[in-house]
């Protein structure tokens with residue numbers, strides 16, 4: 001892989017999709033110059049460690065759990081918010097690990113997930129049309145002309161918010177919060193009231209007994225004290241990702257140190273596009289979203305471009321077909337990629353192919369469609385003898401009402417109660433845990 005990263009002008013010459021229309025180029029240049037000098041939020045060696053873990057996923061020896069907000073917000077960077085997201089991911093990971101006896105690689109859509117590709121450049125409300133909200137990285141959510149102007153200073157806020165979030169996540173995962181012996185404590189509040197909370201309690205008690213037994217036979221309890229947790233986001237705004245791309249002093253190779261894992265979205269995965277061009281040069285583990293229009297040759301070409309050395313763990317395909325399309329659409333991709341000997345981890349995003357507008361006007365997803373897509377993903381892999389490597393979900397640790405269905409049987413009418421996402425609807429904490437138990441059952445069979 002070439003280590004010469006193209007400059008920003010060369011990337012812009014490729015007419016990148018989904019970029020902010022900044023009104024003042026000199027202000028952008030000043031921000032990029034500033035960002036080039038800030039300390040990296042992650043260390044390149046951590047990216048290599050994650051790549052090694054994803055290689056185990058590609059070999060069928062581990063399962064990847066990737067989850068978090070569709071769009072993080074600056075306002076959402078609070079201790080409670082970060083802790084709640086981490087907690088639901090830790091609970092899901094423990095369910096998957098314990099119930100399916102598979103190591104789980106934990107990756108948050110967190111500490112950098114601030115930029116959004118949109119279906120339309122414009123948004124119209126009550127006859128007023130303004131530029132669409134493209135995430136806090138780009139413009140404001142408020143529906144006013146001032147707020148919707150792209151402001152490059154926001155990229156500095158992305159850096160500061162990401163660094164603050166990751167700092168707290170690191171403190172939680174190494175400082176005792178994520179200690180496996182806290183498995184009961186994570187569940188203390190509301191989830192105990194729900195059926196899935198009770199199911200979790202039973203499992204947590206079994207885990208506690210197992211830990212007590214292991215301690216009694218001389219295992220080191222410090223083994224359970226910390227977990228590995230990684231950050232990820234869609235690499236979308238080229239100014240930001242380019243400014244955060246640095247040469248690693250150990251290896252002399254470029255890494256995008258804005259996060260451990262970066263992915264290219266469904267709308268920006270053009271083979272000759274700027275996003276593929278930038279990410280093909282960095283050494284991080286990377287992902288590409290693949291929707292129903294992807295042909296087997298597209299997948300092969302992306303793999304050849306992004307992972308020419310066919311390094312295991314480098315490339316993850318995140319499929320997002322929709323519940324109705326996965327059973328027909330996924331097999332040809334897996335068959336061709338497998339037949340060509342291409343090393344890839346296959347991950348299922350059961351969210352983005354299942355979005356629709358409820359009669360109330362809210363964007364939502366049905367919990368049953370999410371489950372149906374994951375079941376399709378597992379069934380396809382089972383029939384082809386390949387490994388269903390993981391799950392990519394939009395979720396939150398809070399009690400929101402954004403997706404319908406699940407054990408709480410949320411309906412269209414409930415959506416207005418607590419709809420807080422600024423972009424796509426997320427599973428709430430109960431729905432996330434329900435998903436984890438269902439997937440654990442599928443994994444046991446796999």
Ligand SMILES: O=C[C@H](O)[C@H](O)COP(=O)(O)O
Pocket residue numbers: 070116117118119120352423424
């Ligand atoms: O998160 C993914 C996309 O940004 C999102 O689904 C686009 O949503 P839109 O169709 O409302 O623009």
Ligand SMILES: C=C(OP(=O)(O)O)C(=O)O
Pocket residue numbers: 070117234264265266267289320352424
């Ligand atoms: C934009 C997203 O997804 P996709 O690129 O698959 O539409 C996302 O993950 O929020």
Ligand SMILES: [Mn+2]
Pocket residue numbers: 070071352394423424
């Ligand atoms: Mn989304």
